Each structure stands twice: as structure tokens, then as C-alpha cells.
Amino acid sequence: MPQPTQPKWALVAHGGAGAIVRGDLTPEQEAVYREAMATAANAGAAVLRAGGSAMDAVEAAIRVLEDDPLFNAGRGAAFTAEGRNELDASIMDGRNLAAGAVAGLTTTRHPISAARAVIEGSTHVLLGGEGADAFARSQGLEQVEPGYFFTEERWRSLEKALGKLGLAVPPKPAGAAPPSGKAALVHEEGKYGTVGVVARDHRGDVAAGTSTGGTNAKRWGRVGDSPLIGAGTYASNTACAVSCTGAGEYFIRLGVAHRICDLVEHAGLTLQAACDRVVQHQLTALGGAGGVIAVAPDGAMAWSFNTSGMYRARVADGEPLAVSIYKDEI
Template identity: 85%
Template sequence: MAPRWALVAHGGAGSITREQLTPEQETAYREAMAAAAEAGAAVLRAGGSAMDAVEAAIHVLEDDPLFNAGRGAAFTAEGRIELDASIMDGRTLAAGAVAGLTTTRHPISAARAVIEGSSHVMLGGEGAEAFARSQGLEQVDPAWFFTERRWCSLEKALTRQGLPVPARPAGAPAEAAGKAALVHEEGKYGTVGVVALDAHGDVAAGTSTGGTNAKRWGRVGDSPIIGAGTYASNKACAVSCTGAGEYFIRLGVAHEICARVQHGGLSLQAAVDQVVQDELTALGGDGGVIAVAPDGQMAWSFNTSGMYRARIAEGEPLVVGVYKDDP
């Protein structure tokens, strides 16, 4: 029997190999992915909606300094944190997205608030920040998002490019502490995302990111773009992406996968593999996707050496993966 509910989560794809991760790092990432999946599963077990499950699971990842989303996000070339997120309801096709947030603790909640508190789909910059405040969403000092490892990565990137290194952010801690010291520099892609199917047969998808290290000029990737980094439809599936955003935008990866399920009759795994392994690779992009369908199919696919990921469904055990050869 197909599961009544299911959830898949990712914590980013990139250069992730057994040689690069210490045992402590691997354990930390596996535990973090399990915690996020279980947070979403708790909502679904209780009969909650796919949208609620996606938001709850992404909250866990946005608060975890291991990931490039929320706390632990990558810095811009100017030494700022600029956060992007999107969420979509497969039942209604309602979608919300935000870009360039700097003080909102949970960007995924701001994206959902765009659906519920406005007539728009996507808000950016100072307007998105003002909207998030108007909706009563928790605000934090920008220093709350700071992690030492991400700052060091910025310094190295700017030095390689011959660009000036900005002053250390005001209020930033002097030393790395706790989990932040375990951050693995997986490359550019630490985006997080969750897709879910609830007991009502509805699917939803959400994605949250800090963008690329040392990004400039207000760069926005695929994560807040509906159809590129996030898409959900009860007629097909729900998809969340992570990777080289410019390529995902050009291919419209999330929507393309849904279209192949809905109109091409492909299985979910065949659709994600076809788009990621064949077309994304041929275009020169790398990264990965997760997906879930209304009939309970779950899938993931990535063309990098690893992707932090987890899946769980009614009647099925939690599965957590990091490397290419994990289950």
C-alpha cells in the first residue's frame, strides 16, 4: 500500500566525500537531517498539512549552523547575510517567495506569509523585510546568522578574487562555537529544502538558502523562484532543488520534473533522473533534487559526489544519506 504521508528533506549537494568529512562532521550532518525529517513527520503523523510539515522541518534546518540557510548562511562580498526562500502548496498552486532578507529568523515562514498575508507571489529586499515585520515574524540581529567557518570562506574567496575583505560584522562572536565548528565547506550548495505528502493527499514543497559564497550585486539564485528551485502540484509532484542556481533557473528544473510526471507519464524517479543526470549535467550545472508524489512515491537525484538527505513515510523507517553510495 502507498503511504498515507511521506516526507523528503535535503541539506544541500556538492563536493561531499568520505575523504573530506571527519567522523564528527558526518555524524552531525546525519543527526541534523534526521531531526529535520522527524520534525516534519511529527506534523504529518498528527494529521497536519504538507505545508505545515514543510515549514516545521525547514525551521530546524534554518536554525542549524551546519547549513547554508538561516543561521550559518553564506556571506555576500559585502559581508552581509541575504536570505532567500520559497514555498508552494500543491493543492491550490498558491506560492510565496522572498529574497534578500537580512533580519528575519525563518525566511521560509516569510515566504508562506506572502501567500497568506498578501496578494503577491514574490517579494524582495527592503520591502520583503518590511512585510515580514508587518506579519509579526521573529526578527533577529544580523549577527545571529554569523558562523566563523562561513566568514573564513568569504575571506578566502575574496582574497582569491583580489577583492577587499569587509570589516567583521558588528556583534559577531570572536570564536567559532559548538556545531558551527563542524561546518563542511561543500562548495556553493548548502541550500535546504523539504517536500511532503499529507494524509489528505496534498503535496507541498519549500526551499531556503543563503545563496552562494561571496555573491555580488544582489544575486538571486533558483531557491526563491517558483518553477526553478521549488514547485508543487497535486497533479504531479512536489520538488525542491539545490545546486548551481543559474542552471536550475535556465532549465526550470522543479517545474520540468513535474511536467514530465504529469504529461510524460514518467515515474517520479525516472523524471528526476532524466532532468538532473541528463539535462542538468549536459548544460554544465550540478546539484540535486528531492521529490514526492501524491501516490507516495519518493525520489532524489544528484550529480555531485554527495547530498545531505533524508526520507520518511508512514510504515517506512527513516533513511538518511550523505554520499553517492548511501541508500
Template identity: 75%
Template sequence: MRMFGLALLATMVMTGNAMAAPKWAIVVHGGAGVIERADLSAEQEAAYRAAMERVTRAGAEVLADGGSALDAIEAAIHLLEDDPLFNSGRGAVFTAEGRNELDASIMDGATLSAGAVAGVTRTRHPISLARQVMTASPHVMLMGEGADTFSREQGLEQVEPGYFYTERRWRSLEKFLAEHGLPVPPKPQGATKPDEAAALAHDEGKYGTVGVVALDRAGHVAAGTSTGGTTGKRWGRVGDSPIIGAGTYASDASCAVSATGTGEYFIRLTVARDICALVELKGMSLQAAADEVIQKKLTALGGDGGVIAVAPDGQMAWSYNTSGMYRARMAEGEPLVVGIYKDEP
């Protein structure tokens, strides 16, 4: 048995809970960045809090009914990918060429199986495609046209590129291109008028990503992350979100982590895996491990962003060095907690 498993078993025996079933737990993020009270209207704040509550409760319902951590993650991220408030799926930012190129990844802590996609353009729910890569292919990551082809072959829901269009994200692109002296491309074919929710979305900067980590009743953890990347990205840029070990990692021997932030720094530090290693190999608490990597290592390197995490023993944590992060957590026997700003729990 792994060292972590032995330590956890010993703790359970000492506390008289050797036969107790693990509780379920879920933690959700909707991106970190420049998110301050002065920047959000009351209506915007209410919209984000409501969205985070809705998503977290949806995942919690799956777990409470005995569903797997993977199922809870997929269900919750579907809602985030369909919500134009967030930089994933329908709310994704545009590349300099005026395209929405979507990235996602998912990892199963019980088996260390993982799947990821990068540069997807027609799959409504990239997180489901990442899961299909994990379960229905011999690979871990697919990208671009090949990933879209695999998605069609797997029967996943396909949409026209215009489905992902929101006016707010297009205006952000126009501003970015003007600042960098680059031409504005034509709008995607089939671009539709955004719904009212899109008008409430806040531009948190370049950090927007969504992610979920979960612990199920079987004692297994998993992690998933989905993003549209950064506004005006060029040359096929890929960030940390689809990189296993950087933006996403899960192991029953330690914890599950999903990250959001300036991806290049998270890749260089292998942030998600590093947090899990501190838990497994140094015996650090989940919160201490997350803070060690985010508040010290990431900050010292000049990167910014944050993480959410959950451990097989039910520990939940988040840590970020930006002014805010859309976040929520819930566990069996514990109330829902939703936060946005730095001064909230």
C-alpha cells in the same frame, strides 16, 4: 478531474485500495556538492546524519499527527535555518559586502499558491516569511528591504544581522575575496562567537541549500526551500531557491520538488517544474523524471546539484550529479533513511 487524478484513482481501484487514505511522506535535503568520505571526519559525518534525522523526524511527527504538508515543511526548515551546519538562516554564507542575504520559497500543491523572498537580512526564519507572502499578501515574491518591512509588519521574529554570523562562513568569504582580489569588509555588527556545531560544518562548495517536500494524509503535496546563496555573491545575485518553477514547485497533479545546486542552471532549465511536467504529462515515474532532468538535462548543460521529490501517490525520489547530498526520507509504515554519499541508497 485532472488526468493524473484519474490515473491514480484507476490504479487504486485495480489494487483494491479505492478507499485507502493516502500515506504521509517527507523528504529532506541539506544541500548537494563536493561531499566525499575523505573530506568529512567521523565527528562531522555523525553531526550531519544526526541533524538530518532530527529534522526529518520533526516533519514526520507533524504529518503523523494529521498536520498539513505546509506545516511539516515549515517546522522542518525552521530547524535547518537554526542549524549552523547548513547554508540557510544561521549558517548562511556571506556576500562580497559581508552581509547575509537570505532567500526562501514555499508552494502548496493543492492550490498552486506560492510565496517567496529574496535578499532578506533580518528575519530569523525566511521560510515563514515566504509562507506569509503566500497567505497574507497578494504577491508571490518580495525582495530586499520591502521583504524585511513586510516581515516586521507580519510580526515575524526579527534578529540583528550579527545573529547569522558564523566564523567558518566568514573565513570562507575571506578566502574567496583574496582569490578574486577584492577587499574584505568589516564584520557585521553584533557578530557573535559561533557554537560548537559550527566548527563541525563542512564546506560543500557553492551548492548549499536546504529543502523539504512532503505529502500529508489529505493527499496534498508541498515544497519549501531556503538558502543563504553563494559565498561572495555580488550585485544582488539571486539563485533558483526563491524562483517558483526553478528551485521549488508543487502540484497535486504531479509532484513536489525542492532543488539545490548551481542556481543559474536550475533557473535556465526550470528544473523543479520540468520534473513535475514529466510526471504529469508523460506519465513518468517520479524517480525517472528526476533522473531525466538531473542526470541528463542538467548535466548536459554543465550544471550540477540535485533535487528531492514526492508525489501524491507516495512515491519519493532524489537525484543528484554531485559527489554527495545530505538527504533523508521517511513515510508512514517505512523506516527513516539517511544518506550523504553517492554509494548510499
């Protein structure tokens, strides 16, 4: 049984892991990233504080991150080699293992809401490409022109990557806006970029969600771990909820999110020990880079990453909000 000192609710969020080193971010960049992570975490916490569900909190927090051009998800997503933004997301309910996911969205403003709609409006788990956008439209989800997702810094990253590959740079999407405000402060964290949230509500239910724009200059309809249940996202009330960020191919091969849950449920590891075993040992041994966030039904929170940094935040009932970026922060 939960102890009186354990939180009634808890939430952890990430904004991607990668090459994020002290000194690489200007003071202004660091400040806006910390503020953005705090805003998203507080959005989810407000839901939980009001007695809302873990699923509602996860969706609310991720929608904030999808709208923020600082992150590789929704507005601010990375570009494919063809100059498109193809968006992936997944969400899972630990109460009943209900899961929904979408891959390759191009016009749906909030991929995480589309993923949840797959649970509530279909009999499927994963929808992709044009069909996923068509489904989102059928569910009344907001649609935008592709240029909405454009940010100049991500486009420059695409130009650089295509130059190294010897590929032609496509024309900019219609409606592409010049850099301004927060969009001009984007930090290129490397090949990895994802947002995710895990939560535990006052009922003891857990949920996890992940959203991404994928890898920079990806080709051939590549899909990473973010929309794959068990790889980038997993949640079960018998174990924990996990969201991942990093080199997706490695997370898929290891089934990272599900593997962490298995270690908690069947091997008796603490949440932090399970995260560390998979990320610091198994993922690292395979050559993969990235990180995870997790929360357990008893309110325990954890994160682990083998990169130099990961944008992250945590907050719980009776505990203050904590936002971190670098490896040497708590």
C-alpha cells in the same frame, strides 16, 4: 487510486548538494550532519503523523534547518562579498498552486515562514530586499540582528573567495560570535548550499519549500533559483512536489522543478525517472551541478544528484527514517 501499500504520508528533506566526499568529513562532522538531517525530517514527520498538512510539515522541517548553523540557510548562511547574509526562500502548496517567496532578507530569522506569509498575508508571490523584511515584520515574524546568522567557517570561506577575486575583506558583522559547538563543525560543500523539504500528507496533498543563504561571495544582489517558483521549488497535486539545490543559474535556465513535474504529469514518467532525466541528463549536459528531492501524491519519494554528495533524509508512514550523505548510499 492509491494502493494499500502506499504511504499515507511521506517526507523528503535535503541539506544541500556539493563536494561531499567520504574522508572529507571527520567522523564527528558526519555524525552531526546525519543527526541534523534526522532532526529536521522527524520534525516534519511529527506534523504529518498528527494529521497536519504538507505545508505545515514543510515549514516545520525547514525552520529546524534554518536554525542549524551546519547549513547554508538562516543561521549558517553564506556571506555576500560585502559581508552580509542575504536570505532567500520559497514555498508552494500543491492543492491550489498557491506560492510565496522572499529574496534578500537580512533580519528575518525564518525565511521559510516569511515565504509562507506572502501567501497568507499578501496578494503577491515574490518580495525582495528591504521590503521583504518590512513585510515579515508586519506579519509579526521574529526579527534578529544580522550578527545572528554569522558563523566563523562561512566567514573563512568568504575570506578565501575574496582573496581569489582580489577583493578586500569587509569587517565582520556586529555581534559575530566565535566558533563553538556545532558551528565549528561546518563543512564547506563548495559553491552550493540550500535546504529544502517536500511532503505528502494524509489527504494526498503535496507541498515543497526551499531556503538558502545563496552562493559564497555573491555580488550585485544576485538571486538564485531557491526563491523562484518553477526553478528551485514547485508543487502540484497533479504531478509532484520538488525542491532543488545546486548551481542556481542552471536550475533557473532549465526551470528544473517545473520540468520534473511536467515529465510526471504529461510524459508519464515515474517520479524517479523524471528526476533522473532532468538532473543526470539535461542539467549535466548544460554544465550544471546539484540535485533534487521529490514526492508524488501517491506517496512515491525520489532524489537525484550529479554531485559527489547530498545531505538527505526520507521518512514515510510505515517506513523507517533513512539518512544519507554520499553518492553510494541508498
